[in-house]
Amino acid sequence: MSLPDEHPPGLMAALMDGLRRLPGVGAKSAQRMAYHLLQHDREGALQLGRALEAAVMGMRHCERCHTFTEAAVCSTCLDAARDPRLLCVVESPADQAALERTGSYRGLYFVLMGKLSPLDGIGASDIGLPLLIERASDPALREVIIATNFTAEGEVTAHVIGETLRSRGLRVTRLARGVPIGSELEYVDLGTIAHALSDRR
């Protein structure tokens, strides 16, 4: 306890270090969060601590679709009302949730939990591609819909997955690119308009 207080003492420094592990949280935010929790919400801090431990211990990947689940197979994969002929490949559970909210898809999913990013050292096995190939060998399957994001990395991921599955004789489609509903052409980026033109129907 002989350090000057500008170096926060051990437990506080450990807490700030821990908070900085969260994505998007830098030194300033971590400090603000630590002081807030200790000053105003110790119960919340304990609750978060317990939730972190329970989630790390209890959450694993679904054996069929690779999403996070507490059981061996997630509830979506077990849902008998879903169409087993359709498999939609998404990058994350958040993307899956967005598709679910549309209410217009009743097939099954495969969640990559990431995207190909060779520059960051994220290769095919990191995003569960071997598991996807195995999953796609399901004889009930008629079509794989690739719904990775329309970013550079999402497009590369879509390309690699598409090539891999097509070479196995599967029908592979991609979400349509085009002008978003409600937008005015004047304010839509040129790449989107060009795609909407070439994919016109």
Next chain:
Amino acid sequence: MSLPDEHPPGLMAALMDGLRRLPGVGAKSAQRMAYHLLQHDREGALQLGRALEAAVMGMRHCERCHTFTEAAVCSTCLDAARDPRLLCVVESPADQAALERTGSYRGLYFVLMGKLSPLDGIGASDIGLPLLIERASDPALREVIIATNFTAEGEVTAHVIGETLRSRGLRVTRLARGVPIGSELEYVDLGTIAHALSDRR
């Protein structure tokens, strides 16, 4: 496990709820943080969980200056090299750290751990005012420097503390208001220039 996956299962929901207790973290950020930790940094999640529990259990308020400390009295208050005639009142440990970094203050501190905010129900006892009054009764003390922030709430806090301590016969000063070093008058707000004019020396 019969819920659709757009409602994340129990442990995931609990983790997102826990993360939302952090200041500045909404539903979207909490979701992103939860997926990141479970997918890419389970060790970090455990480390954060342990740090939270250890900090809640181990951190308390310094008996003299009210800041966070693991001991009964913090290292700053115990530092015999500091001038016991000066007491600087700040809102937070972060403000104290900013003053320390200037290297131009060698007195002691009192950390309010907040600011008066009647609209939010934060009154004098919530910011340790009774402890400050007790601390200010130290016969060694010659001057109390109020260094609360120059915001509306910080100014109200400074005013209340100033009145309270002055009525007890103490010499109370306030950090100078004025034009920041390196700034051009053209871009300084009018209130600051007006203060700099009236406080000219």
